[in-house]
Amino acid sequence: MYFMYIDESGDPGKEIAEVGEARKGSPHYIVSGIIIPMTEWRTYLNTFVNLRRAIKQQYEIPVRLEVKGSEFINPRDNFF
16 A cells, blocks of 8 residues: 655636636646655655754754745745
């Protein structure tokens, strides 16, 4: 058995049927994922936790904070 995590980024846009207008999507729409064998789950989890702890130690970013790439590219607050 495997565990699978899939995430998307961006907005593909949408046709609004009632109005007849199209809502523009973002310039890029990306879907990515990772598949991990169930027998290796604990190893990967420990690796990710250790990575987050190292980031906290070096950059003072809390371990449980969701880190979004868009905040590095276009920061909206002064967290970093």
